[in-house]
Each structure stands twice: as C-alpha cells, then as structure tokens.
Amino acid sequence: MSTAATPPTTEHGHADAHAGNGHGHGHNPHLAHHFDTPEQQFASGKLGIWLFLATEILMFGGLFCAYSVYRHNHPDVFSFAHHALNKWLGGINTVVLIASSLTMAWGVRAAQLGKTKQLVWCLAATILGGYIFMGIKAVEYRDKWAHNLGAGRGNEFNLSVAGGALGKAETKAEGEKGGMMPAGPATTDAKKSDHEAPATSSVPGHSAKVEHAGHTAKPAAATSQPIAAVADPNAGTPDASLIRPPGYVPGGMSAAVAARHAAAHAADAHHEIHVDREADMYLKMGHLDQQRVYTFFQTYFVMTGLHGIHVLVGMALIFWILLRAVGKPNRGWVLPLGFVSVSAFLFYLVLILKNEHTAEAMKTLSLIGWISLAVFGLWFVVAYMRAKAARMAPQPEFGPEYFTPVDLVGLYWHIVDLIWIFLFPLLYLIH
Amino acid sequence: MTLQTPDEPMAHVDQGQSFLQAKAHNPANVHAQGHTHVVPPKILFGTFAALLVLTVITVAVTLVDLGPLNIWVALIVAVVKAALVALYFMHLRWDAPFNALILVSALFFVAIMIGTTILDTKEYRPNYDPPRSGQSMSGSQP
Numbered sequence: 395m396s397t398a399a400t401p402p403t404t405e406h407g408h409a410d411a412h413a414g415n416g417h418g419h420g421h422n423p424h425l426a427h428h429f430d431t432p433e434q435q436f437a438s439g440k441l442g443i444w445l446f447l448a449t450e451i452l453m454f455g456g457l458f459c460a461y462s463v464y465r466h467n468h469p470d471v472f473s474f475a476h477h478a479l480n481k482w483l484g485g486i487n488t489v490v491l492i493a494s495s496l497t498m499a500w501g502v503r504a505a506q507l508g509k510t511k512q513l514v515w516c517l518a519a520t521i522l523g524g525y526i527f528m529g530i531k532a533v534e535y536r537d538k539w540a541h542n543l544g545a546g547r548g549n550e551f552n553l554s555v556a557g558g559a560l561g562k563a564e565t566k567a568e569g570e571k572g573g574m575m576p577a578g579p580a581t582t583d584a585k586k587s588d589h590e591a592p593a594t595s596s597v598p599g600h601s602a603k604v605e606h607a608g609h610t611a612k613p614a615a616a617t618s619q620p621i622a623a624v625a626d627p628n629a630g631t632p633d634a635s636l637i638r639p640p641g642y643v644p645g646g647m648s649a650a651v652a653a654r655h656a657a658a659h660a661a662d663a664h665h666e667i668h669v670d671r672e673a674d675m676y677l678k679m680g681h682l683d684q685q686r687v688y689t690f691f692q693t694y695f696v697m698t699g700l701h702g703i704h705v706l707v708g709m710a711l712i713f714w715i716l717l718r719a720v721g722k723p724n725r726g727w728v729l730p731l732g733f734v735s736v737s738a739f740l741f742y743l744v745l746i747l748k749n750e751h752t753a754e755a756m757k758t759l760s761l762i763g764w765i766s767l768a769v770f771g772l773w774f775v776v777a778y779m780r781a782k783a784a785r786m787a788p789q790p791e792f793g794p795e796y797f798t799p800v801d802l803v804g805l806y807w808h809i810v811d812l813i814w815i816f817l818f819p820l821l822y823l824i825h
Numbered sequence: 826m827t828l829q830t831p832d833e834p835m836a837h838v839d840q841g842q843s844f845l846q847a848k849a850h851n852p853a854n855v856h857a858q859g860h861t862h863v864v865p866p867k868i869l870f871g872t873f874a875a876l877l878v879l880t881v882i883t884v885a886v887t888l889v890d891l892g893p894l895n896i897w898v899a900l901i902v903a904v905v906k907a908a909l910v911a912l913y914f915m916h917l918r919w920d921a922p923f924n925a926l927i928l929v930s931a932l933f934f935v936a937i938m939i940g941t942t943i944l945d946t947k948e949y950r951p952n953y954d955p956p957r958s959g960q961s962m963s964g965s966q967p
Contacts, residue, residue, distance in 0.1 A: 448928065459942050462942070481887070811910060818883075819900070824887075
C-alpha cells in the first residue's frame with residue numbers, strides 16, 4: 395500500500411537492487427510479479443480465502459435456513475428422529491475435528507518458524523484426523539442403512555417408497571434390500587400387508603376401514619397390536635389418487651416402525667424399552683408430522699454429506715501442502731504414500747460395510763483396494779529408492795518467507811471444523 | 826502518497842522478514858505489527874482445551890431438561906466455540922480487521938436469511954400445523 399507509488403518498471407529493478415543488498419535474500423521467488431511486496435501478496439491471499447470462506451458460510455447458511463424452518467415447524471419430528479443418530483459417535487467426531495484443527499494451526503506455526511519436520515508431522519496428523527472423521531462417519535451412515543434409515547429408498551420413513559408397490563417391486567429385484575432391517579420375517583410380513591393395500595385402496599370400503607382405524611380405534615390398537623395403521627388423509631376423497639405419491643401406502647410407515655418394534659421384542663428385552671419409547675413418541679406425534687419424519691433424514695444426509703465432501707477436499711488440499719512441504723526429492727515417494735493411505739481406507743470401508751447384502755459391491759471395492767495397493771506400493775518403493783539414491787538435500791518450499799498456502803489451506807480446514815461445531819449440537823443433541 | 830525511491834519498499838520487506846525471524850526467537854513479541862503473527866503454543870493448546878471443555882458441556886447439557894432453553898444453551902456454546910476457532914486457530918485476532926469484517930458480514934447475511942424466512946414461515950404456520958397426538962386428519966378434509 396505504501397509502495398503504490400513505486401514506478402511500474404521496478405519489478406525487475408527490485409530483484410537487482412535486492413540481490414545486491416547483502417542480506418542473503420535473492421529476489422523472493424514466491425513473489426508474483428503483480429505484487430509489490432510479500433506482505434501485500436500475503437494480505438491479498440488472506441483476503442481471497444476469507445471471501446471464499448464467506449461463500450462457504452452462505453452456502454451452508456442455506457442449509458441451516460432449511461433446517462431452521464423445518465425444525466421450527468416440526469419440533470416433534472426432530473425430537474423423535476434425532477434418536478436415530480448416535481451422539482457419542484458424533485461427539486468423538488467433534489473431538490477428532492478439534493484435535494485436527496489444533497494440529498493444523500500448529501502446522502501453520504511450524505511453517506512460519508521454518509520447522510519443516512514439525513510442519514510435515516502436523517499435516518500428516520491433520521490428514522489422519524480427516525481419515526478418522528470419515529471412518530466414523532462411514533460407521534454412522536452404515537448404521538443408518540442397516541436400520542433402514544438411510545437416504546432415498548433406504549429409508550423406511552420415505553413415503554414414496556416405504557413398502558409401496560414401487561419400492562417393493564424394486565426391492566425384490568435388488569435382492570431383498572428390505573432384509574437389511576433387523577427384523578427378518580416380521581419386516582417382510584409387515585411389508586407384504588402394506589403391499590397388498592394399494593391394490594384394494596380404490597375400493598371405498600377399504601378406505602373407510604383405514605380411516606376408521608386411524609380415527610377412533612387408534613389408542614386401543616396401540617396397546618393391543620403395537621402400532622395402529624395411520625389413516626391416509628386423502629382416503630375416500632377424489633384427490634386420493636392425485637395427491638398421493640406413487641406407491642404410497644396408508645400405514646406403510648407405521649407398519650415399518652411396528653416391525654422394528656417386533657424385532658426388538660424378539661432380539662432382547664433390554665433394547666425393547668428404548669424402542670418402546672421411540673414408538674411411543676412416534677404415536678404421539680401429529681399425523682402430518684408422522685409423514686414428515688423422512689425430511690429429518692434428508693436434512694441430516696445433505697448437511698453431513700456436504701460437510702463430509704468438504705472434509706475430503708480439505709484432506710486432499712492438506713496432502714498437496716504436505717507434498718510441497720517435504721520438498722523436491724521426498725515428494726516423489728510421499729505422493730504414492732498418500733495413494734497407499736487411500737487404498738488402506740478402502741480396505742477399512744470394505745471391512746465395516748461388508749455384509750451378506752453388500753458382498754458383491756465389497757468384492758469390487760476390495761479388488762480396487764488390492765490393485766491400487768499393489769500399484770502405489772510398488773511406485774512408493776521405487777520412488778523411495780530413487781530419492782535416496784539421488785543424495786539430494788531436501789528442498790522444502792515453506793519457511794518464514796513463504797507459508798501462505800499452508801495458512802490458507804489451514805483456514806479452509808478450520809471452517810470445516812467450524813461448520814461441524816454447529817452441525818453436531820443441531821443434529822445430534824436435540825433435547 | 827509520496828513518491829518513493831525504488832529502494833524503500835525493499836527495505837520495508839527486509840524489516841518485515843528480519844522482524845519475523847526475531848519473533849521466532851522471542852515469543853513475547855507477538856503483538857507487534859509485522860508480516861504475520863506466530864501463535865504461541867500456549868494459546869494453541871489453551872484454545873484446544875477450551876474447545877474440549879465446551880464440547881463436554883454441550884453434550885452434558887442435553888442430559889438436563891431446561892425446556893426451550895436447551896437449544897439456546899447449545900447454540901451459545903456453539904457460537905463461543907466457533908469464536909474461539911475463528912479468533913485463535915484462524916488468527917483473526919491478529920489479522921487484518923477487514924478479514925473479520927468479511928466473516929461477520931457473511932454471518933450477518935445468514936442471520937437475515939434465516940430470520941426473515943422464519944418470520945415468513947410463522948405467517949403460514951396455521952395453515953399446515955399438524956394436529957397433536959392421536960388425532961387423525963380426517964376431520965379437516967374438504
């Protein structure tokens with residue numbers, strides 16, 4: 395800023411004047427020609443990343459807005475559905491992200507002080523934190539699917555498919571996706587009865603019966619037969635076929651909850667209490683709220699999913715910084731080492747996601763894992779030997795004179811942490 | 826803005842750099858102006874510890890029934906945690922104030938977006954507020 399009056403021709407003049415100043419600094423190789431000073435360049439970079447982070451905040455702000463409106467309108471849905479999330483896993487992930495933020499901030503400090511070794515270890519620890527976070531996230535997502543609480547068709551609260559004609563036909567074709575629910579026979583029975591419903595729903599007598607069940611017999615049914623069918627609000631009206639999503643089944647959702655309930659009964663008495671309380675909450679919800687439970691899961695998957703993508707992007711950026719931090723001869727073997735870590739993560743995914751329903755997909759995934767492990771492992775060995783044979787002094791890129799990329803990537807990583815700080819209490823810790 | 830000789834800006838750079846190196850050896854010197862600010866480990870670990878404590882608090886609060894206050898406690902704790910991250914991990918405390926202004930204005934616009942949307946939602950709420958427990962919708966059909 396104070397140098398704005400410098401004549402434009404001094405860009406190379408700088409270099410010459412500077413080289414001869416006896417301080418041991420040549421022309422700063424990191425100073426781009428359109429900046430006057432490293433300070434100006436650094437400040438511009440910071441300004442740029444902060445503007446970018448502002449757009450990130452606004453993007454997540456849209457999701458938080460959707461969340462607020464939905465929670466404001468349907469508080470019961472949130473207090474019911476959030477029980478599906480494991481607050482301990484979410485809490486551990488919070489700690490993991492905070493710890494990785496610490497290692498990142500420490501890495502920036504190390505870069506500023508020119509402590510390359512410390513910087514490299516901090517960056518590696520931060521990437522490890524990202525892996526742990528994504529690993530725990532994978533366990534959480536797997537559990538959602540295992541309990542039929544996943545996204546899209548994998549969610550029993552999804553009205554357009556749950557037990558419906560559409561969903562059922564495709565479920566069968568895909569090899570009993572519905573069988574992932576804990577209740578084996580109970581589930582299929584419940585789903586079968588749902589399945590038969592739409593065939594007869596055009597008969598006026600049937601819709602009247604359903605309406606009756608939902609209208610008067612509900613409290614009684616709740617005790618005798620765990621959960622009563624929920625009336626279709628459009629049953630018996632001319633709108634019924636128009637308003638209903640394809641495959642909608644009256645009582646489809648509640649039957650799914652009943653199936654879970656039965657499964658818990660069969661499984662163990664300890665779990666029963668928990669599920670009873672949930673089923674009770676579900677019954678006490680308003681009727682329209684019952685139909686909107688799925689939107690909680692949509693919100694959850696979109697918000698945590700977008701956040702997860704940010705974690706992956708952050709990990710990739712930190713790895714790029716790591717490559718530059720180790721410098722020229724070492725970069726050659728650190729790069730394949732990063733790919734080896736990706737292969738290791740693939741194996742971890744295979745380990746946790748494997749069950750009888752995913753066997754085929756996991757076979758493919760582990761094949762990819764083995765191939766990439768072999769290719770990148772070999773690449774690593776060769777590159778490592780070549781780097782050692784070169785007998786070249788490491789040329790780390792970052793030091794007190796230039797650490798801007800470390801700082802900026804660090805800021806990105808911190809904003810990812812910052813968003814999780816809000817996601818965690820809002821999704822997992824609803825009271 | 827006075828006209829400068831070509832040498833002056835470079836002298837400025839050298840000051841900045843030698844200053845930074847001086848700071849590296851003298852952590853007490855952290856508040857002075859310069860190219861950038863090196864955060865002392867004590868502050869880094871202090872922030873980390875505070876974030877951990879606040880995380881424990883926010884989990885513990887869910888075990889206590891505060892009624893409608895629960896969400897506000899959770900949000901206040903989250904805001905304090907976010908402020909700690911922004912001020913210390915993200916260097917905003919020592920950064921150019923304009924960067925903090927960008928962050929605050931982004932939050933400001935998010936607040937406007939959420940606030941006005943909620944206000945609008947309130948207006949429409951009676952139209953589709955679901956009936957409470959046990960009732961069916963058949964009564965409200967056309």
